[in-house]
Amino acid sequence: MASCSIEDVLAKAERDEAEKLRSIAVNKELDLEFDPGHLLAFDKNRVDTREFKDNKGEDFLRSLARDNTQLLINEIWKLPTEKVDEVIVAKLPDSTTPLPREKPAPKPKPPTKWEQFAKLKGIQKKKKTNMVWDEVHKEWKRRWGYKRANDDTKEWLIEVPVTADPNEDQFAKRNKAKKERVARNEYNRLKNVARAQKIKVPGIGLAPTSQQSKSELAQAVNVAKISTASVGKFQEKLPKEKTSKNTGKKRKFQPLIGDFGSEKQKQLDLLKVMDSKKPRLDVTKAVNKQMREEDRESAQKSKKSFGKKGRKGNMSGKGKGKGMAGGKGKGKGMAGGKGPKGKGRKPNMKQGKR
DSSP, rough: OHHHHHHHHHHHHHHHHHHHOOOSOOOOSOOEEETTTTTTEEEEOOHHHHHHHOOOHHHHHHHHHHHHHHHHHHHHHOOOOOEEEEEEOOOOOOOSSOOOOOOOOOOOOOHHHHHHHHHHHHHOOOHHHHHHHHTTTTEEEESSSSTBBBGGGOSSOOOOOSSSSSSOOOHHHHHHHHHHHHHHHHHHHHHHHHHTTTTOOOOOOOOOOOOOOOOHHHHHHHHHHHHHHTTTOOOOOOOOOOSSTTTHHHHOOSSSSHHHHHHHHHHHHHHHHHOOSSSOOOHHHHHHHEEEHHHHHHHHHHHHHHHSSOOOSSSSBBBOEEEOOOOBBOOOOOOTOOOOTSSOOOOOOOOOOO
């Protein structure tokens, strides 16, 4: 057994050595199609299924991949080469095979208002260097960011202008001006985005008008109250303050862990409704709908009867038409009416048996 195992090992070593020393020349019935720009090779030769079944599948696929890779490398070495840092590299041409993208190509952003103005006036953007000379420290520093040159925020002394209030805090004034500039830039950015998407600029709180209405002030108060970490839950109310009407409904969700019996019953009821062939009838809803339809029909009939023209004459006045009780007219009269044909006809109460 030991001798057999040694012979097998030696034979495998010889096969491995022969595999490493295989020729770079590979023969194929049909030439491969290459795209060196993407390092692609297309093999259109027929796969021998009998050879695939006789040999192991992995060995067959490994041999096929080795031959095609060798042909691709041979094709790459046919390209022009150059030496870069003591390494020979090949210049790959432009690719000819279009590759699909995972996502669509990004659309170009619409120009901002300043970009449109600069294009109209012919203003060209000049690239500034990142490093500038700092006169105070006598060295080159960054133009922006941390440890930038001419950083006025690090000054411990600020000169008070002649026209300014001597008791005014100049440091706080400068910080406030910076915050206003940041807010203005953010507002302009939102305007550019809204203009590009053709929507109205979103606003929160009071609008910049000369005089605010009562509803606008109430809206601003409500926005300020709910702008807390607890969404206004622990915010105190004034003595005569009314609750805001535009608070909205709070959504309620079922607990993740709770009564499994009720959850099971809900799922069974849902399956029962889905499995039933007959539609589920809500008697109360159907009766209410029928009553509303009857009320609507009766209202329409009453409107039609009210809109028709009545008979001429009235109950007790004189007229030429048919008179009612006590009416003096020339037509036929009902109980007590005097007409040219004598006494009026009395109404017959008995119509006979049905």
